[in-house]
Amino acid sequence: MAAFEFQLEAQDGKARAARMTTPHGIVQTPLFMPVGTVGAVKAIMPEQLAASGVKILLANAYHLLLRPGIERVRRLGGLRRFMNWKGAILTDSGGFQIMSLSKMVKIDEDGASFRSHIDGTLHRLTPEKCAEIQCALGSDIQMQLDECVAWPARENRAEEAMARSLRWAARARDAFINSPQRREGQALFGIAQGGVYPSLRRASAEALCEMGFDGYAIGGLAVGEGQEMMLQTLAETLPHLPENAPRYLMGVGTPSDLLEAVRLGVDMFDCVLPAREARHGHVYLGAARVNLRNAAFAEDAAPLDAKSDCPASSGYSRAYLHHLLKIGEPLAATLLTWHNMDNFQKLMRRARQAIMEGRYESYCQRLLSGETLL
Amino acid sequence: MAAFEFQLEAQDGKARAARMTTPHGIVQTPLFMPVGTVGAVKAIMPEQLAASGVKILLANAYHLLLRPGIERVRRLGGLRRFMNWKGAILTDSGGFQIMSLSKMVKIDEDGASFRSHIDGTLHRLTPEKCAEIQCALGSDIQMQLDECVAWPARENRAEEAMARSLRWAARARDAFINSPQRREGQALFGIAQGGVYPSLRRASAEALCEMGFDGYAIGGLAVGEGQEMMLQTLAETLPHLPENAPRYLMGVGTPSDLLEAVRLGVDMFDCVLPAREARHGHVYLGAARVNLRNAAFAEDAAPLDAKSDCPASSGYSRAYLHHLLKIGEPLAATLLTWHNMDNFQKLMRRARQAIMEGRYESYCQRLLSGETLL
Numbered sequence: 001m002a003a004f005e006f007q008l009e010a011q012d013g014k015a016r017a018a019r020m021t022t023p024h025g026i027v028q029t030p031l032f033m034p035v036g037t038v039g040a041v042k043a044i045m046p047e048q049l050a051a052s053g054v055k056i057l058l059a060n061a062y063h064l065l066l067r068p069g070i071e072r073v074r075r076l077g078g079l080r081r082f083m084n085w086k087g088a089i090l091t092d093s094g095g096f097q098i099m100s101l102s103k104m105v106k107i108d109e110d111g112a113s114f115r116s117h118i119d120g121t122l123h124r125l126t127p128e129k130c131a132e133i134q135c136a137l138g139s140d141i142q143m144q145l146d147e148c149v150a151w152p153a154r155e156n157r158a159e160e161a162m163a164r165s166l167r168w169a170a171r172a173r174d175a176f177i178n179s180p181q182r183r184e185g186q187a188l189f190g191i192a193q194g195g196v197y198p199s200l201r202r203a204s205a206e207a208l209c210e211m212g213f214d215g216y217a218i219g220g221l222a223v224g225e226g227q228e229m230m231l232q233t234l235a236e237t238l239p240h241l242p243e244n245a246p247r248y249l250m251g252v253g254t255p256s257d258l259l260e261a262v263r264l265g266v267d268m269f270d271c272v273l274p275a276r277e278a279r280h281g282h283v284y285l286g287a288a289r290v291n292l293r294n295a296a297f298a299e300d301a302a303p304l305d306a307k308s309d310c311p312a313s314s315g316y317s318r319a320y321l322h323h324l325l326k327i328g329e330p331l332a333a334t335l336l337t338w339h340n341m342d343n344f345q346k347l348m349r350r351a352r353q354a355i356m357e358g359r360y361e362s363y364c365q366r367l368l369s370g371e372t373l374l
Numbered sequence: 375m376a377a378f379e380f381q382l383e384a385q386d387g388k389a390r391a392a393r394m395t396t397p398h399g400i401v402q403t404p405l406f407m408p409v410g411t412v413g414a415v416k417a418i419m420p421e422q423l424a425a426s427g428v429k430i431l432l433a434n435a436y437h438l439l440l441r442p443g444i445e446r447v448r449r450l451g452g453l454r455r456f457m458n459w460k461g462a463i464l465t466d467s468g469g470f471q472i473m474s475l476s477k478m479v480k481i482d483e484d485g486a487s488f489r490s491h492i493d494g495t496l497h498r499l500t501p502e503k504c505a506e507i508q509c510a511l512g513s514d515i516q517m518q519l520d521e522c523v524a525w526p527a528r529e530n531r532a533e534e535a536m537a538r539s540l541r542w543a544a545r546a547r548d549a550f551i552n553s554p555q556r557r558e559g560q561a562l563f564g565i566a567q568g569g570v571y572p573s574l575r576r577a578s579a580e581a582l583c584e585m586g587f588d589g590y591a592i593g594g595l596a597v598g599e600g601q602e603m604m605l606q607t608l609a610e611t612l613p614h615l616p617e618n619a620p621r622y623l624m625g626v627g628t629p630s631d632l633l634e635a636v637r638l639g640v641d642m643f644d645c646v647l648p649a650r651e652a653r654h655g656h657v658y659l660g661a662a663r664v665n666l667r668n669a670a671f672a673e674d675a676a677p678l679d680a681k682s683d684c685p686a687s688s689g690y691s692r693a694y695l696h697h698l699l700k701i702g703e704p705l706a707a708t709l710l711t712w713h714n715m716d717n718f719q720k721l722m723r724r725a726r727q728a729i730m731e732g733r734y735e736s737y738c739q740r741l742l743s744g745e746t747l748l
Contacts, residue, residue: 038697038701039697043704047685067697067701072693076693082693082694084689301450301451311419317450319450320413320456320458323441327412329416330416330708331416334417
């Protein structure tokens, strides 16, 4: 099996097009990963995601630890087999979920203890345990355990968590390298923290680079600071990350967030947004968001996108989708999730094409000005 | 466009194999129609039904009248286009829904007035209006408006409703024949009523035959009388229906119901059962029902049916489906609905094959004895 590889293919301003080689396929960037939190992307079949060009999914070690349990997934052949997913998988370590979901969190230098948000059972994660868990799941790309702080955080609190995340990064790296369950080609990404403080972000990025990871994530953003401050923090962090490794902005975001962050040099994204919005009746046409529950669509015979090769986008009228939403029909979630996922994949594929052809700026402008036709 | 045609192809005892020609395709019997109540089969895409061999769906004129309204469906190109369904459609007239769902029902000789179970709005259906509505929807097979009585019904009440249903049958027939919206090849079925009273059933069947319909339904069964009484009533009704026309047992049922009724000479069925059971975690393996929520499946690495060509049946382990049900993941409904629908289609296709080959009795016995392998 090939080693994990990242190869830059084109650059347009700071925007990058690259390819990553994982144990389960080559993936092209910029890319957006649908989120299969508990081992499933809500309301959509993996075959449908694959048909829309998805090559890599995200799943959460935290959620799988609680249900159905890591050992069970391992016994059932690993996460890819469990989910019936033929592509690659990135797993998140749980740092963010511990902060945002669980109860009675106690963080010490060794790791984090917390109670399940489902049934109150007590759990403990350390950087080593997290690496072991993700190896057991069979992740193609795993994330270090990090300490996330809630927004807003004062500088000394952000520094404390950033510094601890760095110490955990080093331990995760050792555990990953020495794991007997690790397979050739699997990758570990470090996570840069530091809130919205440029000097902390720089220190975090530089220290991670010195340790050396297969890729670098920017964590702790899109937690309430707003797009402007997020992009500013990104712009101050990215120059301190190596050119020849993937850069992954975690938990982001809207099409506008994606387009702007790609412009700054980000390669990878994940977010529950397109699926969650779909379940609420919101669809994306290009970068524009439309509420299909609006009465204006009750008689609209046009499909979401007549020219799309996605069956959910081209096969059903807006009036029909509006009707399904009004009656609470579960098929609506499937069709709108598929459409949104397909749209996000197209946004990234066409961003890549634009970067390769040196016209990313105009592509970005067209979409941000509301042009729906990709 | 071809006229509606029904052609018997084989008989094995009383069990029949036939083909019907509709304006939107040839369908083979015995057949089971998935129910797309409000213009969608819950949680499953029409492409997935078609992949499982479904050629004809049922939809409810009553539900579509309430939401989104018949005129809207007509303006949007008719029900098939509205639903993105390429096959044939049978619509139910609403007689059963008026009795079972709506409020403040007033039935007089001319028709039925009732209040919507959704928003309390007042509606009125007559046999003529019902025929007109179903023509507007573009149904390939439409049903007469009938009067259904709740179980149990005394004989005089059953007789009254049966006699009125016959008078309404005659009016539906006239309205259908004279409808300017009717298209070549569209069919109208009469509905035999009469509760569990053999003499009423016989009178109803004979009177309908005399009027002449494209097909004959048996209504008012599977409403609480139990399988034994249902089959007994069927056995007393079917001999009075013509050989050379389809016989449709409405709202039935379990695999066992289907197998037994086919044995008595029924050609067509519809029921919400396989979809509803799927949403509750119950799957059919052959004629046997299994509760996937049972803890026994938590570590079962086998798919529902490894040899199936249905992706939902063969692509996912029982342990995974169990997990999806436990976490309340909407994908579970899609996968289990597809599996159940596929299983019902296979039950009927293989029943047909068995009839053609003169071995229906042994096929039936094997399945009823719990053999899961079709």
